[in-house]
Amino acid sequence: MNVSRRGFFKVCAAGMTGSSLATMGFAPSAALAEVRQYKLAHATETRSICPYCSVSCGTLVYSMGDKSKNAKARIFHIEGDPDNPVNRGSLCPKGAGLLDMVHSPQRLTHPEVREPGSNEWKRISWDEAFDRIAGHLKADRDANFIERNEAGLTVNRWNTTGFLASSAASNEPGYLMHKVMRGLGAVAFDTQARI
């Protein structure tokens, strides 16, 4: 019996333990590292999509922790999703490096502000960030909102604060952003998709 790594896990998942399979003489090929088996067998597998190019390859994201309320999940491995009809399990040199982006030292971890004229970042709370930003948005909107144009036509337009939307955002935040911006009367916005 020739069992591939993936096949091996499928068999395991069917209700037998790896060790009992091994004792029955159905151990997978010798090159398989025991440590790695253990790690993946206890991992939570989540279906996701590589955020880089528009092939949008299916990925399997492995994390430690079982998503219970008191366990903090940590992603430790990402690979191509073999079920995805487009990438069929493969990832390119960009996608193969996803784990390093997830854990990049360049990740932002808290809100911060650079005050006018300052040369440094200052850590602030989310509450402060939201309140200050909302204050700026309101002050600018109130000062520059155009309710009617010169001809007296209702135009309800706010064009002194601009927005740039990300093509890496999902459809749902994209739609929400559009709805909020129109609610505020915003016209000055664009997205990466143009470029």
Next chain:
Amino acid sequence: MTNHWVDIKNADLVLIMGGNAAEAHICGFKWVQEAKHGRKARLVVVDPRFTRSAAVSDYYAPIRAGSDIAFLSGVIHYLLENDKIQHEYVKTHTNASFLIDPAYGFENGLFTGYDAEKRGYDKSTWRYQMGEDGYAKVDPTLQDPNCVFQLMKRHFARYDADTVSRITGTPKDAFLKVCGMIAECSAPNRTMTILYALGWTQHSVGSQNIRSMAMIQLLLGNMGMAGGGINALRGHANVQGITDQCLFGESLPGYLHEPTEAEPTLEVFLDKRTPRMLRPGQMNYWSNYPKFFISLLKAFYGPSATPDNSFGYDWLPKMDGAYDVLAMFERMHQGRMNGFVCQGFNPLASVANKGKVSAALAKLKYLVVIDPLATDTSEFWKDYGELNKADPAQIQTEVFRLPAALFAEHEGSFTNSSRVIQWHWKAADGPGETREDTEIFGQLFVRLRAMYARDGGAFPEPIQKLHWPYRIASHPSSQELAREISGYAISDLTDASGNVTVKAGEQVAGFAVLRADGSTACGNWLYSGMWSQAGNLTARRDNSDPTGLGQSLNWGFAWPANRRILYNRASCDASGKPWDPERNVIHWNGKAWGGNDVPDMRPNATPDEGVGAFIMTGEGVARLFAPGMVEGPFPEHYEPFETPLGRNPMHPDVPAVVSNPAARVYQGDMELFGKADEFPYVATTYRLAEHFHFWSKTSKINAILQPEHFVEISEELAAEKGIRKGDVVTVRSNRGHIKAVAVVTKRIPVLTVEGRKVHTVGIPLHYGFKGETKPGYITNTLTPFVGDANTQTPEYKAFLVDIEKA
């Protein structure tokens, strides 16, 4: 893509031009290999660089960056001259037989109606002759001198092989060889697919590059066919989806229009935006515009949108001009903007002319950066020496930086280049205090709403009336939003006999049931059906492909209506028989349309009814003559705004038409265009297999794979300039300079254009002063601040530089 990634395997000929799938869309490129192995397909690559796509091609032809229209117009001429077109297809499915206003003309590089002052056209002569019955006139024999087919023949007759070779630098024999291979696909059962990307869009004539190819695909009869189509290989994993949600100032979700000042009322707006039928019996699907638009207003304003207040039409802002990214930075540069909110986007690095962008940001009162990663933009104010000179004390912009979740840290849907919407699940929380974008925008909105309720302010009504039914107001969930995008019934929907077909509160099955009376809400009609009563169809994971055509109809959900190949009615002749029975997409079975895809046709429209395959047009056919384009109904070669020739070889004596006469150029930017005497080399930016835009430079492994900024030049240019492999060189345009390591290769051909040598400098764009890669200059320091006349996509792919050893 009109077709999809897996469908590439069905092609007989794969043309890669204006893209480099082997390096930029690597896992999609496997389907090119599949076509080569499975169908003995051939791969042809036309590119200024001998890319890795070229390295595995059957044939490679070099071309000067920015001369694609000359090349493609030459192909059109070749097909017409040698009668290599799919005649029945052209007659059935295109507007070749339509008669054009005799006043329409083309002279000295300009179409009729040009206004030099406005840099634009009065398009009133670019129109069909209308009959007394109110429909466009046609000549099915294609003989009338004013029919589109004859006009086309005359227009493209000027692009003979010698002319093409003289402009493009493509050797004549190479050009003719490519023409011959393309021409073979005029056989009804042979298809060519075209894979293009930013190499076509990022030009001042970008839209016409693509349109030229669309005309070729129509002449060959390849639209709607398996293994055919026009396939844009797009950027990010959800760039298609964000395009469809239309985060453009001028649009609303689903390619609806944001009203302008010229449309004061809902009635005027709908009347103007709902197209008329131009030939009898057509579907003219945009005639449903009012249903889509009013359903969107109901999604936006909920119960507050009523027939009495025109469903909240007045609350929508009315546009007064352009607000694309170049226009916004221009306004900012003029000091006309105070704030800027920048989500997951690094404009300092990715927008043209970094110097101008940086100066514009410094004029803002506040900048908000929402990103998972520390971007160059967020630190535009910080001094990084020669890489980013800045004096923070002088810059009064208040900058906020908010940590956002990455792809694996929230759930939601991405739409791939194939238009397939796929759900992704959350694997873990982001690091530290990271929050999801839905919460960041939710929080900002509910706080603003509360502030307006408490303190009042400018026109608070649309803010208070915005429909906000989310369970946690400060954090709408992706599931709630997906259901709203897909659409639901507000009251019971009944059929003609009064039977309830959809109950109030139920999800709609698709856009066909949307109503214009306020009884349905739908955030994006194109996505309608993605979350029906059957649940979240974007989460479907059945990858079975029973016919082997590669459609996988039960994997995710494709827009529109889960259709995988657009215009698939055109894969059949007038009687409904497939042009190629071996690759049957759909066919007429005597009672209905069906087969291996969702038909792009009313299912019960008998072939005798003559309902055209291009259901979104009023004429029911595809447009070889396209009056919607800004710079002309036919493509014409114009030089890039920075041209090595200094004139347009098609019109050498007409200075007005050197470059796209209808492209928008701002004062100050025109003066910054470089001339060939000072900047003699053609530069083109490109991407590497190991990096994605300015994103993967934050990832250690990718930084190790491609650690440092470089520029690529030919051995000949290197010898001429005394540059050796590994030298640091300075590359200069009229807007600034960068320094990088010289990579001297055989991959950059030296071309002969109009009798003189043209050298190309290739510049990868992934580097900057932030990241895990070696700190570098930003490539877009060099690029010109001008965009395509139709889309305003900047001209990154063809501009002028000088290069010297640093």
